[in-house]
Amino acid sequence: MANVTIDKARKAYGLVEVLHGVSVDxxxxxxxxxxxxxxxxxxxxxxxxxGLENITGGTIxxxxxxxxxxxxxxxxxSMVFQNYALYPHMTVAENMAFSLTLSGAPKAEKQKRVADAAGILGLTPLLDRYPRQxxxxxRQRVAMGRSIVRKPQVFLFDEPLSNLDAKLRVAMRAEIKSLHRRLATTTxxxxxxxxxxxTMADRIVVMxxxxxxxxxxxxDLYDDPQSMFVAEFIGSxxxxxxxxxxxxxxxxPVFITDAGIVxxxxxxVSRPSGTEAFYGIRPEYFTIAPIGSGIPAGVLVVEPLGPETQVTASVGGQTMxxxxxxxxxxxxxxxxWLRVQPNRVCLFDTAGRRFQPAIAPFAHL
Known part of the structure; x- marks a missing residue:
């Protein structure tokens, strides 16, 4: 296991710079x-x-x-790819042991490591099968097993679930998180x-x-976004x-929308009258108000989801x-008629940055 330090990392392809001094610990x-x-x-x-891309500047x-x-x-x-990258002519056991074979590991060690990884991932009954079966x-578990047998300092996952259907993605999320808790390897x-x-991260880096x-x-990102980009990207x-x-x-002090909604x-959080801004409120922080009080909203779409109801409405001509x-x-x-919970509101300037002082993160129940 190991820490990973990214300090002012830059990447350019010719004159086109795609990473602009990224720093993450x-x-x-x-x-x-x-x-x-x-x-x-x-x-x-x-x-x-x-190490699959050269670094233009900074350090890793x-x-x-x-x-x-x-x-x-x-x-x-060790890296797990989106497309599994398994050898079709090798069995599950041979795929998992491939890196050890290249390094010349003894047969007994290979068998033990493959057996241990297969036990962790529930692959023991499948060791003699081929990827097509x-x-x-x-297949994704085999790709993960191939990484585990190497016992690396760091696991890297590149969108490993994007080829799976929705139900299987949910199950694999739980498996990957459970695997991390068991191995405690930097991921x-x-x-x-x-x-x-x-659902998976200890911490999230929003890029x-x-x-x-x-x-x-x-x-913390959900409750206390520091930019409109994060506010819109995190949360569904x-x-x-x-x-x-x-x-x-x-x-x-109040906020008046361009449509005249108070x-x-x-x-x-307050600013001088006339200061332009964006008023952000998450969907769950509305309540139904008595008729004639609160914010008038015309119902557009109703989506009953069982324990909750999602309602899309028009407020002053804007869809919410x-x-x-x-x-x-x-x-x-x-x-x-809607009422908002004012202390759940996020306010952003016209450049998309959160007004300070930021509201303290909400207690996580």
Whole structure:
């Protein structure tokens, strides 16, 4: 096991720079997820850690040594790819033992390591099968087993679940997280799926356009985003954002949207009247208000989800998503009245950065 230190890492292809001085410290035994939209640089950064891409500037350290100029096999890492990368002519056991075979490990050691990894991953009955005889989830477990037998300092995962169906992805998420708890090996995992990031990570690194937007624990990023990008990217459905300005009504500071909707402000965030801003509120922080009070909203779509109801509504001409942890009897074209929880509101300037002082992260129950 080892810590991984990324210090002002840059990557350029000719004149095109795709990583702009990324710095992240990953602790020994930590499970860190790099998340962001396609093209944000997360896979490039992972490949630089693995030694599959050269670094243009900065340093990458693994276990206290700088590895910028080391070949992948000298970095003591193991990588699990999106497409499994199994040899079709080899059995499961042979695929898992392949790296040990290349290194000249004794037969007894290979058999023991393969047996141990197969036991951890539930592959023991499949050791004599070929990849074509396996399901997608089984193939991914074989790819993980091939990494485990090497006993690396760091595991690297490059979108390993993107080829699986939705139900199998959920099961594999749990398996990978359980594997990490058992082995306690430093793990860096890349995905574009923020649900994977939220459910698996000790910490998340949110990337955008080759920069790090924010680093933090999953619920801290959800509750306390420091930019509109993070607010919209983390969470499903994403945060509602309304453009408007700070103002006052009846002697109290309020927020007035461009459509003239008056909204309450948090206790500890205010700016001079007329300051333009964006008002952010997560879907679950709305409640139904009595008729004629609160914010008028025209119901557009109702999605009953069993224990909760998702309602898409029009507020001042802008579409907003609300989530109620109950079953409510409303239909499209109905009018409802909404109330927001003001101390759950996030306010951002016109450049997309959170107004300070930031609201303290909410207690995680």
């Amino acid at each position: 990953i602790r020994d035994g930590e499970f860190v997820v790099l998340v962001g939209p396609s093209g944000c640089g997360k896979s490039t950064l992972l490949r630089m850690i693995a 350290g693994i276990g206290g040594r700088v590895v910028n100029d080391l070949a992948p096999k000298q970095r003591d890492i 396996l399901s997608g989830g089984q 860096i995992y890349v995905t574009h799926d923020q649900v994977e990031a939220m 955008n356009g080759g920069h790090v937007e924010q680093v933090g624990r999953p619920l 459905p994403s945060m509602n954002l309304l453009k408007g300005r700070f103002d006052s009504a009846d002697g109290q 909204l309450p402000l948090p206790d500890n 998503v609300t989530m109620f942890h109950e079953r409510i009897n409303v239909q499209p074209d109905d009018m409802i």
